[in-house]
Amino acid sequence: xxxxxxxxxxxxxxxxxxxxxxxxxxxxxxxxxxxxxxxxxxxxxxxxxxxxxxxxxxxxxxxxxxxxxxxxxxxxxxxxxxxxxxxxxxxxxxxxxxxxxxxxxxxxxxxxxxxxxxxxxxxxxxxxxxxxxxxxxxxxxxxxxxxxxxxxxxxxxxxxxxxxxxxxxxxxxxxxxxxxxxxxxxxxxxxxxxxxxxxxxxxxxxxxxxxxxxxxxxxxxxxxxxxxxxxxxxxxxxxxxxxxxxxxxxxxxxxxxxxxxxxxxxxxxxxxxxxxxxxxxxxxxxxxxxxxxxxxxxxxxxxxxxxxxxxxxxxxxxxxxxxxxxxxxxxxxxxxxxxxxxxxxxxxxxxxxxxxxxxxxxxxxxxxxxxxxxxxxxxxxxxxxxxxxxxxxxxxxxxxxxxxxxxxxxxxxxxxxxxxxxxxxxxxxxxxxxxxxxxxxxxxxxxxxxxxxxxxxxxxxx
Amino acid sequence: xxxxxxxxxxxxxxxxxxxxxxxxxxxxxxxxxxxxxxxxxxxxxxxxxxxxxxxxxxxxxxxxxxxxxxxxxxxxx
Numbered sequence: 090x091x092x093x094x095x096x097x098x099x100x101x102x103x104x105x106x107x108x109x110x111x112x113x114x115x116x117x118x119x120x121x122x123x124x125x126x127x128x129x130x131x132x133x134x135x136x137x138x139x140x141x142x143x144x145x146x147x148x149x150x151x152x153x154x155x156x157x158x159x160x161x162x163x164x165x166x167x168x169x170x171x172x173x174x175x176x177x178x179x180x181x182x183x184x185x186x187x188x189x190x191x192x193x194x195x196x197x198x199x200x201x202x203x204x205x206x207x208x209x210x211x212x213x214x215x216x217x218x219x220x221x222x223x224x225x226x227x228x229x230x231x232x233x234x235x236x237x238x239x240x241x242x243x244x245x246x247x248x249x250x251x252x253x254x255x256x257x258x259x260x261x262x263x264x265x266x267x268x269x270x271x272x273x274x275x276x277x278x279x280x281x282x283x284x285x286x287x288x289x290x291x292x293x294x295x296x297x298x299x300x301x302x303x304x305x306x307x308x309x310x311x312x313x314x315x316x317x318x319x320x321x322x323x324x325x326x327x328x329x330x331x332x333x334x335x336x337x338x339x340x341x342x343x344x345x346x347x348x349x350x351x352x353x354x355x356x357x358x359x360x361x362x363x364x365x366x367x368x369x370x371x372x373x374x375x376x377x378x379x380x381x382x383x384x385x386x387x388x389x390x391x392x393x394x395x396x397x398x399x400x401x402x403x404x405x406x407x408x409x410x411x412x413x414x415x416x417x418x419x420x421x422x423x424x425x426x427x428x429x430x431x432x433x434x435x436x437x438x439x440x441x442x443x444x445x446x447x448x449x450x451x452x453x454x455x456x457x458x459x460x461x462x463x464x465x466x467x468x469x470x471x472x473x474x475x476x477x478x479x480x481x482x483x484x485x486x487x488x489x490x491x492x493x494x495x496x497x498x499x500x501x502x503x504x505x506x507x508x509x510x511x512x513x514x515x516x517x518x519x520x521x522x523x524x525x526x527x528x529x530x531x532x533x534x535x536x537x538x539x540x541x542x543x544x545x546x547x548x549x550x551x
Numbered sequence: 552x553x554x555x556x557x558x559x560x561x562x563x564x565x566x567x568x569x570x571x572x573x574x575x576x577x578x579x580x581x582x583x584x585x586x587x588x589x590x591x592x593x594x595x596x597x598x599x600x601x602x603x604x605x606x607x608x609x610x611x612x613x614x615x616x617x618x619x620x621x622x623x624x625x626x627x628x
Contacts, residue, residue, distance in 0.1 A: 228609075231606075232606055232609055232610045233610065234610055234612065234616070355578070368584060368586075372581075372584060380577070380578070383577070383585045383588065384609065385609075387585050387588075388585065388588055388589070388608060388609055389605050389608065389609055391589045392605065392608070393592055393593070393596065393602065393603060394592070394596070395589060400586075400589065436586070
């Protein structure tokens with residue numbers, strides 16, 4: 090089920106909301122939110138609900154294990170390694186098996202050996218996100234950052250919370266714990282304005298900006314041989330804004346939905362296209378993922394007093410893994426490694442970069458991100474190099490269909506992304522002109538959605 | 552009076568010690584990025600003359616947790 094669908098906005102959300110606030114106690118509310126999460130997920134695949142339930146059970150039992158055998162160092166290690174192996178095993182099987190076979194087949198083909206058959210495994214939506222939720226819970230229990238919960242309903246509610254289930258933000262248990270504790274003590278109206286405002290802003294970002302741009306660039310990118318150099322630049326510029334408004338729109342909707350139920354989901358995007366350098370970009374882009382990679386991969390890999398060389402390798406390895414997390418394709422690995430190289434170069438030559446005027450740093454960072462996104466958008470390396478070559482070497486081509494609309498959309502998107510405030514910088518208090526403006530755009534979104542224009546979020550594929 | 556741990560954090564993060572509290576973390580302290588997290592480990596080890604384990608390093612996600620880790624190790628912070 091999509092946030093930007095008729096069934097979600099007109100049936101699922103009102104019913105979930107009304108029943109939630111009518112329920113009298115914590116456990117009823119946990120159970121209702123958990124159940125609604127499974128209904129939300131089951132709308133896509135009932136079979137894969139079992140997979141989510143299994144991942145939830147494994148991490149919940151690991152938590153109970155930490156409570157029962159918390160004093161034994163040896164058992165604690167097993168409780169960390171065992172369940173994480175199971176969780177990562179699920180992710181590896183469902184997400185990376187066919188990728189591994191593809192890669193092996195490529196090597197076999199060089200030696201003219203018969204290829205292995207693909208398993209054609211269907212990727213469960215959101216598996217990368219909920220597995221990260223469960224793994225972060227196990228690690229945080231091991232580190233004693235959190236006390237494991239004994240309440241299975243509360244834990245199931247956390248993992249299957251529909252607002253963050255399929256595309257994040259990646260919210261750690263520690264970040265939601267106090268809200269979950271007080272889930273029966275909130276005043277329904279406390280966050281109502283803010284919640285709806287975030288949801289509406291997210292929907293506007295997704296439907297009116299990201300989807301409008303996508304409607305023009307997607308057909309053009311199907312046949313890149315027809316693209317001129319200007320067309321290639323416009324398409325990639327369009328994609329750079331599309332992915333931002335798509336994902337930050339989704340995140341804002343998730344944050345707004347959380348608030349409607351009294352839950353504070355942390356900020357996921359802080360105007361990343363205003364970043365001054367690659368390091369600053371990763372502090373602003375998909376912040377919840379960056380935090381996870383920092384705390385669970387980078388910091389332990391860096392260890393104690395690392396040399397500059399070791400730190401460079403650790404940065405490169407962390408970003409390459411981050412790329413692989415995004416998708417089972419070498420283009421994502423290359424995209425991650427590319428950002429790793431940018432970060433290492435910034436680590437080494439940051440003084441030179443920082444000496445440039447701020448506008449040049451911002452423009453340079455944006456340009457480097459855009460170049461990286463050609464690999465992110467491409468289905469394979471040949472496609473990525475073809476589009477990069479069209480951008481670099483002057484080409485003539487067919488006129489871009491919808492080019493004038495795209496130009497207008499790029500100007501609007503650039504204004505909002507580079508200059509305008511993000512959703513966290515806005516005041517969400519009631520004021521008639523602002524509310525009218527948001528309500529008008531929200532209604533436009535509804536018309537667009539009702540007109541069957543319901544495209545999935547780009548990050549659903551991860 | 553500013554304690555030794557807060558002073559160490561302030562020096563590494565290049566902020567006023569008065570701006571730090573036990574709930575200071577990378578989420579609410581802009582200069583506390585991944586590189587500073589690594590520098591903090593080295594600075595803490597040097598100041599308190601001890602070697603932190605990987606688990607302890609991973610736990611230190613706020614000044615308050617770092618204080619808790621060091622107190623468990625018997626450090627005066």
